[in-house]
Amino acid sequence: MGATEAYQLLKLPFLFEHYKTHQKYSQGLSFSKFIDNHYFTTTTYDSDYQQDMQLPFKTSNRTISLLNFDSFFLAKQSIVPLLTFNSRKKYLLFDDKDYASNKLNNIFQPPRA
Numbered sequence: 001m002g003a004t005e006a007y008q009l010l011k012l013p014f015l016f017e018h019y020k021t022h023q024k025y026s027q028g029l030s031f032s033k034f035i036d037n038h039y040f041t042t043t044t045y046d047s048d049y050q051q052d053m054q055l056p057f058k059t060s061n062r063t064i065s066l067l068n069f070d071s072f073f074l075a076k077q078s079i080v081p082l083l084t085f086n087s088r089k090k091y092l093l094f095d096d097k098d099y100a101s102n103k104l105n106n107i108f109q110p111p112r113a
Helices: 006-025 031-040 069-073 100-106
Strands: none
């Protein structure tokens, strides 16, 4: 775990404990709203700022962060140009004249009198 950010997973119990603390003050707070407030909105410097910074994946002591929540979870909008090609040439998907089933009419003939 030393070479990756996987050690952050060891902080998961603190995440749930911090969520329970927030639930005491905000009745009806869902876990998804808690995650949204702590990870996807602008950081607020309130009374529990130091506790917020102890949550998993909030800070890193590495020089390169392998997991960036902004780019990992948010959809990027991009414009892809639509390319169309016009071709008048027709391509055969298969050529059935060389199949054995087409040559069976030479073998199977109706009875002759």
